[in-house]
Amino acid sequence: EVQLLESGGGSAQPGASLRLSCVASGFMFSQYAMSWVRQAPGKGLEWVSGIIWSGATTYYADSVRGRFTISRDNSKNTLYLQMDSLRAEDTAAYFCAKVGPIGEGGYFEYWGQGALVTVSS
């Protein structure tokens, strides 16, 4: 059974940093691309960042580029999102998502339960 377990969410002041982690199990983590998707309270889904299986290539939404860094440790089956220079508009539930098989594209096959990040002074 695929499981994705996020942690590291919480409250932060504007300008502060937080790091989210997502521990994966139930599949060969090192063979799949992964992404982070967020959802502000009462709003729709927004893709934030993605990383290929090896970690060699990363992608970012314009809204977070230069402030957030995605990374992975395949030896620990763990995906990370380092969030710096946080803004109030970053307040959201952050979902870790497993991307579909290589060659089939970037849809999100499985999702974690979400980690809540609240940015407020």
Place this chain on the structure above:
Amino acid sequence: DIQMTQSPSTLSASVGDRVTFTCRVSQSISTWLAWYQQKPGRAPKLLIYKASSLQSGVSLRFSGSGSGTEFTLTISSLQPDDFATYYCQQYHSYPLTFGGGTKVEIK
């Protein structure tokens, strides 16, 4: 960026109804489109990928169609468990983008 427009934003329907919603895309994405279902307080769940491929374990009530710039998700006979919000997502190119969602409410 590729823009995704879902319609309607809200749909009122009854159990047993056949419902269809639409996702329109600002440029051609072939069939690189997925559909998700989300219930309040829960993570989204993949229903359809590549426009019409049913994800394993998903009810045969759900079907997807379309290509290029216009796509549809159909629920053949609405069940109580289907009242939720549905999102489309393109994965033709980065940044990956979602539609604004269609909320299916009980009539």
